[in-house]
Amino acid sequence: MLSYISKLKLTNYRNFENLNLEFPGSSIALVGKNGVGKTNILEAISIMQPGRGIRSAKITDISRNNANFFGVFVELLLGNEKIQIGTEYNEKISRVRKIKINKNYYISQMELIKYLRIISLSPSMDGMFIDSPHSRRKFIDRITWNFYGNHSQLINSYDQLIKERNNILRENILDHGWIKNVEKQIVDFGSNILINRNKILSLLASELENRVDHIKVFPAPDIFLSGEVEEIFGSNNVENFKEIYKEKLFNSRSLDSLKGSTGFGPHRSELSVNFKEKKIPAYLCSTGEQKILLISIILATARASKDFHGSSPILLLDEVFSHLDEVRREALSREIIDIGIQAWMTSTEASHYMTFGGKSYIINLDEIV
Numbered sequence: 001m002l003s004y005i006s007k008l009k010l011t012n013y014r015n016f017e018n019l020n021l022e023f024p025g026s027s028i029a030l031v032g033k034n035g036v037g038k039t040n041i042l043e044a045i046s047i048m049q050p051g052r053g054i055r056s057a058k059i060t061d062i063s064r065n066n067a068n069f070f071g072v073f074v075e076l077l078l079g080n081e082k083i084q085i086g087t088e089y090n091e092k093i094s095r096v097r098k099i100k101i102n103k104n105y106y107i108s109q110m111e112l113i114k115y116l117r118i119i120s121l122s123p124s125m126d127g128m129f130i131d132s133p134h135s136r137r138k139f140i141d142r143i144t145w146n147f148y149g150n151h152s153q154l155i156n157s158y159d160q161l162i163k164e165r166n167n168i169l170r171e172n173i174l175d176h177g178w179i180k181n182v183e184k185q186i187v188d189f190g191s192n193i194l195i196n197r198n199k200i201l202s203l204l205a206s207e208l209e210n211r212v213d214h215i216k217v218f219p220a221p222d223i224f225l226s227g228e229v230e231e232i233f234g235s236n237n238v239e240n241f242k243e244i245y246k247e248k249l250f251n252s253r254s255l256d257s258l259k260g261s262t263g264f265g266p267h268r269s270e271l272s273v274n275f276k277e278k279k280i281p282a283y284l285c286s287t288g289e290q291k292i293l294l295i296s297i298i299l300a301t302a303r304a305s306k307d308f309h310g311s312s313p314i315l316l317l318d319e320v321f322s323h324l325d326e327v328r329r330e331a332l333s334r335e336i337i338d339i340g341i342q343a344w345m346t347s348t349e350a351s352h353y354m355t356f357g358g359k360s361y362i363i364n365l366d367e368i369v
Helices: 038-046 109-114 133-145 151-170 176-209 213-217 228-234 238-251 253-259 287-309 326-339 350-356
Strands: 003-013 016-022 027-031 069-078 081-090 098-101 104-106 118-121 221-226 270-275 314-317 342-347 360-364
Touching: 003 038, 003 314, 003 342, 027 038, 027 350, 038 069, 038 118, 038 314, 038 342, 098 109, 109 151, 118 287, 133 151, 133 176, 133 270, 151 176, 151 253, 176 221, 176 228, 176 238, 176 287, 213 326, 221 228, 221 287, 228 238, 238 253, 270 287, 287 326, 326 350, 342 350, 350 360
Parallel strands: 027 342, 027 360, 118 314, 314 342
Antiparallel strands: 003 016, 003 069, 069 081, 081 098, 098 104, 221 270
């Protein structure tokens, strides 16, 4: 089922004082000169998910002219159902942005995932394969919570427990019951994180193996998690793994106390991606090859998400088409159409979207702003 954004309203958002647009159920191409606000629109859509959006911006940095208030509204069409979703921030009222879904207010941003799922690819992700392991773990975890809405809460709770354990060890607090309880929770949350990640990697592997022929211009990568925790997890059932996990934490207390960190767990996992055809890791590939490997993973995620949920996510592609040759632009356009997904795309040139054959809706922001 096609899920798409039919209306978008921005109030005091970045360079937009007021923007009010309506859209058909097709992909949306935003074109215009640099600085006109193309990426700002994609960012506004992206903050309709938990977190800081595609720019990882502080909420206080988003409002126009530093006025410390802004609003974003989207109308989502899912079959015959209309879902109205809004978020607003006003520093004078609260330092937390409000969420409104179909006239009901919510405190937790996690409510958003129940209605609107967003997959994005932006220039900030281009260096992911040569960046720190943390950035790659964040990448797979964001993909995972597109399928399992509670995954974000698992990560947040797990991170807090790791900090709590590190503090107990650093301060040498002699409360064995306390640290034992914290470690038990770490094991429970950590195990569920590993289970979720592995399920999603299996889904992605299946999608990458079953793509149609014309998408072979985007090579299928091997993608997997590696590390000590993965080795133990992969060779034991869940209950045995949990016992080993508890033992590892117990036995490493002295060493972790000296290091000031916890050395075992899914927060140490490494997401590895290999260019299967060339049999080399992604970090050794050229910049162009890394880009098309990322596109392959994002497209596989979009397909898997639609199959998993029965409705399509929203795809955000910031300055992707402008960096592809004609053959790959055509292949990417056909894949978006084949999936049946609304993609939001940015570029300075409308000609980049001629490969859609009239099946995209082009908005020239130079004529609006």
